[in-house]
Structure formats: C-alpha cells, structure tokens
Amino acid sequence: MKGNDNASPELTGLWQLLSTHKPNNKSFLYMTLLIIVATGLELVIPLYSRHLVDNINQLGFDYVVILGLVFVVVIAAISEGALAWYGARMGEHTNLSLRYSLIGRLVNTKQAILNNEHSAELSARIMNDSASVKSILAEDLIGLISGVISLIAVIVVMFLLDWRLTLVLLACIAIGALVITPLALSMRGIGKAMQDAEADLFTYVSECFKSGKMIRAHNAKQSVLNRSKGLLNNSFHHAMREARVVSMINPISNLVLMMSMVAILAFSAHWIAQGSMTLGTVTAFLMYLFGLAFPLISLGMFFSNLQKAAGAAVRLNEINQYEMESEGGNLELKKLSSIRLNKLKFEADGKLILTDINLAFSAAGLTVILGESGSGKSTLIQQLLGFYHETQSNILVNELPFTDYQLNSVRGNMAWVDQEPRLFHASIRENLLLGLTTVPSDEEIMACIEQVGLLSWFNKINGDLDILVSEQQQLFSGGEKQRFAIARALLRKPQLLVLDEPSSALDKDNEASIMSLLRHMSANIHVVMVTHNKQLISPSDHVVTLENGRISKTCQRVA
Numbered sequence: 001m002k003g004n005d006n007a008s009p010e011l012t013g014l015w016q017l018l019s020t021h022k023p024n025n026k027s028f029l030y031m032t033l034l035i036i037v038a039t040g041l042e043l044v045i046p047l048y049s050r051h052l053v054d055n056i057n058q059l060g061f062d063y064v065v066i067l068g069l070v071f072v073v074v075i076a077a078i079s080e081g082a083l084a085w086y087g088a089r090m091g092e093h094t095n096l097s098l099r100y101s102l103i104g105r106l107v108n109t110k111q112a113i114l115n116n117e118h119s120a121e122l123s124a125r126i127m128n129d130s131a132s133v134k135s136i137l138a139e140d141l142i143g144l145i146s147g148v149i150s151l152i153a154v155i156v157v158m159f160l161l162d163w164r165l166t167l168v169l170l171a172c173i174a175i176g177a178l179v180i181t182p183l184a185l186s187m188r189g190i191g192k193a194m195q196d197a198e199a200d201l202f203t204y205v206s207e208c209f210k211s212g213k214m215i216r217a218h219n220a221k222q223s224v225l226n227r228s229k230g231l232l233n234n235s236f237h238h239a240m241r242e243a244r245v246v247s248m249i250n251p252i253s254n255l256v257l258m259m260s261m262v263a264i265l266a267f268s269a270h271w272i273a274q275g276s277m278t279l280g281t282v283t284a285f286l287m288y289l290f291g292l293a294f295p296l297i298s299l300g301m302f303f304s305n306l307q308k309a310a311g312a313a314v315r316l317n318e319i320n321q322y323e324m325e326s327e328g329g330n331l332e333l334k335k336l337s338s339i340r341l342n343k344l345k346f347e348a349d350g351k352l353i354l355t356d357i358n359l360a361f362s363a364a365g366l367t368v369i370l371g372e373s374g375s376g377k378s379t380l381i382q383q384l385l386g387f388y389h390e391t392q393s394n395i396l397v398n399e400l401p402f403t404d405y406q407l408n409s410v411r412g413n414m415a416w417v418d419q420e421p422r423l424f425h426a427s428i429r430e431n432l433l434l435g436l437t438t439v440p441s442d443e444e445i446m447a448c449i450e451q452v453g454l455l456s457w458f459n460k461i462n463g464d465l466d467i468l469v470s471e472q473q474q475l476f477s478g479g480e481k482q483r484f485a486i487a488r489a490l491l492r493k494p495q496l497l498v499l500d501e502p503s504s505a506l507d508k509d510n511e512a513s514i515m516s517l518l519r520h521m522s523a524n525i526h527v528v529m530v531t532h533n534k535q536l537i538s539p540s541d542h543v544v545t546l547e548n549g550r551i552s553k554t555c556q557r558v559a
Contacts, residue, residue: 011306014313017133017320021097023090031090034083035146041076042291043153048072050161050284083142091138095130102126102319109322111387112348120206124199125319129312132191136302136309143298150295154288161281164271168263169289176256183245183252184303190245191308194238195315201231242308249304260289326389328407336413336495337363337398339526344383344394346549353379354549361496366522368537369530371546377530378419380546381498384528385416415494419501419530421485423476429465432488440491448490452483453513479506483514490521497521499529503536511536 048069106114106122159166208215208224215224264285271277344357354376361367361384371377383391386407395402397410423431432445445465449458457480461467469475476484482502489497502518503511515536518527529536537543545553 011310013317014133014306014310017098017313017316018094018137021094021101022137023093027090031083031086031142032145034079034086035142035149038076038079038083039146039149039153041072041079042150043157044072045069045076046284046287046291047157049287050280053280053283083146087142088138091134094137095134098130098133098316099126102130102316105319105322105324108324110325110389113322115348118203120203121199122319124202125315128198128202129195129316132195132305132309132312133316135305140298140302140305143295144302147295147298147302151292151299154292158285158288161284162277165264165267165285168267169260169292172256172260172263173292175259176252179252180249181303183248185307187242187245187304187307189311190238190241192311192314194235194242195312197231197235197238201235204228204231245304246301249301257289257292261286264289326403326407328386328402328410329404331400331405331409333397333405333409333413336410339384339496340396340399341383342394342396344391346379346383346388346391352549354383357551359544359551359554361526361528363495364522364524364526365542366519366527366529366538366540367542367544369528369544369546370532370534370537372532375546376549377546378500381500381528381530384496384498385411385414413494414496414498415489415492417482417485417489417497417499417502419504421481423469423481423484425468425470427466427468428461431469431484432465432491434488436491445491448487451490451517452487453510454480454483454487479510482506483510486514486517495525497525497527499527501530501532503531503533
C-alpha cells in the first residue's frame with residue numbers, strides 16, 4: 001500500500017502506519033487467488049441455473065446439471081470460508097505487529113513526553129484504534145477486492161448475456177453510488193471523534209476503579225456517576241452518528257437492488273413478449289443482481305470504515321512521532337565506581353527545576369538528600385538514572401560522559417525504589433525479578449525478603465512466591481509494599497541504590513530497621529536517599545540540602 005500524493009493527509013497517514021506492518025506481497029497474492037476462485041465459482045452458478053431453466057422439458061430436470069450445480073455451490077461455500085479465515089489471519093498478524101510496535105515505541109519514548117500523557121488513554125489508543133485499523137485488512141479489504149472483481153466480472157458476463165439489461169442495471173448502480181459516497185466520506189470525522197470519546201471514557205473509568213476507597217471516603221459517588229454519565233453520553237452521541245450513517249448505507253444499497261430488480265423485470269417482460277429474450281436469461285440476470293448486492297454493500301462499508309480507520313490512524317501516528325530515548329554510546333559499563341553531576345541544569349514545561357548542580361558519589365557510602373516538598377529532590381535523583389537525555393551530558397560515570405555508555409549497561413548497575421512503588425498484575429516472583437537477566441535461586445530471594453524484614457509477611461501468604469498480586473487485593477500494607485520494593489532492588493545487586501522517601505510509609509521500628517540495612521549496604525555500594533526527615537540522619541552520612549532546585553549546603557557529618 002502506498003500513499004497517494006492527492007490523497008487526504010489522514011489516508012496518507014493510514015498507509016504510512018500500515019506500510020511496515022502489512023502482510024507481504026505473497027500473502028496478498030494468495031488472498032487474491034482465493035478471491036478469484038470464490039468469485040469465479042459464484043459467477044458459474046447463475047449460468048448453470050440459466051442452462052437448467054432454458055432446457056427444462058416434459059421429461060423433467062437434467063439431474064446431471066443439478067448435481068453439477070450442487071457441487072459448484074458446495075465448493076463455492078468452502079472457498080468463501082477459506083477466504084474469510086485467511087483474511088482474518090492476515091488482519092490479526094497485522095494487528096499483532098502494529099500493537100507490538102506501538103507498545104515498543106511507548107516503552108522507549110522519552111520520559112519527559114510520557115509525563116504529559118495519561119496511561120489509560122495510551123492503552124485505549126493501542127487497543128481500540130488499532131482494532132479499527134486491523135478491520136481494514138481483516139474484513140474490509142477482502143470485501144473491496146472481491147467486490148471490485150465481482151462487479152467487473154458480473155457486468156462483463158451480464159453484458160454478454162444481454163447488453164440492454166446491463167445498461168439498465170448500471171444506471172441504477174450509478175444512482176446508488178452518488179448517494180452512498182458522501183455518507184462514506186463523513187465517517188472520517190465521526191470515527192476520530194468516537195475514538196477520542198471512548199479514550200476519555202476509558203481513562204476516567206480506569207481512574208475511578210483504582211480510586212474506589214477515596215471516592216467512598218469523600219462521598220464522591222454521585223459526582224463520579226454524573227461525570228461518567230456525561231462521558232457516556234458523549235460516546236453515545238458519536239456512536240449514534242456512526243450508526244446513522246451505517247444504517248443509511250445498507251437501506252440505500254437494498255433500495256438500489258430493488259430498483260434494479262423492478263427495472264429488469266419490467267424491461268425483460270417486454271422483451272420476452274417480443275421473443276428477443278429467454279426466461280433463462282432473466283433468471284440468470286436476477287441471480288447476478290442478488291449476487292451484486294453483497295459486493296455493493298461491501299464497497300460502501302469499505303469506504304465508510306476506511307474513513308474511520310484513517311481517523312484512528314491519526315491518533316496512532318501521534319504515538320509514532322514521539323521522540324524515543326537514546327540507547328547511549330558504545331561503551332559497556334562493567335562496574336560503576338563513581339558518578340558525578342557537573343553544572344547540571346534541568347527545565348520542564350518552561351520552568352527551571354534544577355540549577356547549577358555539582359555533586360559527586362563515590363563507590364561506597366550513604367548520601368542523604370534533604371529538602372522541603374517541591375525543592376527538586378526527586379527530580380535530582382531521577383537524573384542519575386538517565387531519565388532525561390538533555391542532562392546526560394552533564395553526568396559523568398567513572399569520569400566519562402553518561403552518553404558514552406550503553407544506557408542499559410548503566411542502569412544495570414543501579415536500582416531505584418520509588419516513593420510509591422509500582423507492582424504489576426503478576427506473581428510475587430515476577431514482580432521481584434522485574435528486568436533481571438540472571439534469575440536468582442529461591443534461596444537468594446528468601447534471603448532478600450528476610451533482609452528487608454518481610455519474613456513474617458511471607459509466612460502469612462504461606463511462602464508462595466507464585467501468588468498473584470492484583471490491583472485491588474490488599475496483599476501489602478504501605479510499609480510492606482515499600483520494603484518489597486527494596487527487596488526487588490537488592491536482587492539486582494546494584495552498585496548504586498537510589499531511594500525516594502523509603503521511610504515514608506514505615507513505622508518507627510521498621511524505619512529504624514530499614515535505615516540500619518541501608519547503612520550496612522553502604523559499606524559496599526553507594527546509597528542515595530531522598531528524605532525530608534532530618535531525624536534519619538546519622539553523623540557519618542553525607543548530607544546534601546536542596547532549596548528551590550539549588551544545593552544550599554553539602555557536608556560530611558561527623559560525630
């Protein structure tokens with residue numbers, strides 16, 4: 001498929017989107033051959049019927065002809081089934097490739113871009129919009145090709161049977177095409193608007209389901225229902241716009257069919273009376289007429305759904321335009337000995353977040369980054385993991401620019417514990433082993449679980465590493481979830497451990513236990529911890545105080 005220079009931008013975008021995911025030419029060739037076989041068999045059936053009607057005599061039917069007709073009908077049905085299966089297979093392969101490509105794009109998109117997007121809306125685009133694009137190949141393209149072949153072949157055969165009736169039929173078809181074409185073109189805007197409405201609804205409903213307790217606690221059920229009703233009504237409005245167009249296309253196609261049938265019967269009755277036409281020819285014409293109904297409807301639906309898919313492709317192409325995260329240089333980082341921020345400055349949405357940051361971390365030790373909320377603490381530690389490409393040139397790893405190293409190799413030497421740890425809908429084991437290329441033994445996993453003080457919790461779940469972690473299941477308390485994330489980080493065996501408010505959900509006893517663990521680890525690796533709690537600081541800690549995105553104080557505490 002190639003875009004046409006004269007085509008609309010939306011259609012050009014659809015062809016570009018499908019260009020790398022469409023089936024190969026061999027698949028299209030096989031599909032076309034199946035279409036030709038199925039269409040050819042359908043063309044033979046009316047000719048058999050014509051022969052049967054014109055040769056009926058007083059001795060009865062020609063059973064050889066009848067058996068031949070039955071055989072052709074059965075083979076035609078089998079061919080149509082094979083064609084439908086093959087088309088669905090092509091469409092699903094395209095859908096698989098397209099969705100995988102989109103997910104890969106989002107996984108590798110720059111973090112700064114993803115910060116401005118809603119995860120549920122992106123999920124809706126991948127699932128719903130790609131389904132609209134897939135249907136073009138899985139269903140509508142077959143209808144288009146078979147419809148065009150059928151239309152041309154039937155008109156040629158009908159013209160050979162009787163050119164006068166063929167002209168009558170073509171006049172009726174032309175009238176129908178003039179009416180259906182504007183309706184099909186209107187689907188482009190309708191389809192895009194409907195996909196946008198469904199994405200908004202999907203986003204809001206996803207948020208509501210995740211925040212059920214907060215909604216109840218704030219007596220917000222009615223306001224949630226009111227907004228949901230508004231979003232549902234918006235989605236319903238666009239769905240009904242689409243339904244109106246679709247509901248008009250089918251009746252118009254049927255009306256064209258009825259007009260053609262009435263016209264053919266009227267003219268053929270006159271010509272039969274004159275003796276210039278046989279009853280068998282009329283029978284064949286009527287069968288071809290009904291055979292044309294499906295191609296005409298298929299053609300109408302193809303152009304209608306094509307416009308809808310073009311609207312969906314606009315949204316998917318937006319994802320394909322997202323700038324991807326750089327994979328870094330060619331050097332592989334074997335061991336992280338030091339990391340240094342040199343005159344680092346960071347802006348987001350036109351606002352200066354970090355200014356003139358100069359900070360060094362050695363191979364071992366504990367650095368505590370202090371600061372009030374909004375001072376830039378979390379943003380600062382995110383720079384260490386290379387989340388923002390624009391600042392990587394100001395980060396030196398082992399005294400070489402961050403950009404000289406392969407990004408994955410640098411992150412492979414680090415571990416990160418977020419303030420609100422994320423857990424996937426997967427087993428305990430899968431959550432613990434996230435991203436690991438070397439799978440640790442159960443004994444190593446148990447050692448980490450015990451090390452972070454989760455042994456009693458683990459015993460409560462009967463020591464089952466394969467139990468499922470679901471979104472709403474209360475498998476963890478806030479503190480247990482935090483310690484679980486630390487256990488996940490420890491399994492990575494990092495040389496730099498970065499933690500964002502690791503004690504925020506812990507009680508005093510667990511807080512002391514975790515701080516003791518972190519200080520023990522800092523004898524061999526460097527631990528960087530963000531906190532606003534000054535009571536966690538020990539005399540031996542390296543303390544960095546951040547105010548309004550600037551380092552206001554740096555000191556090595558002593559007893």
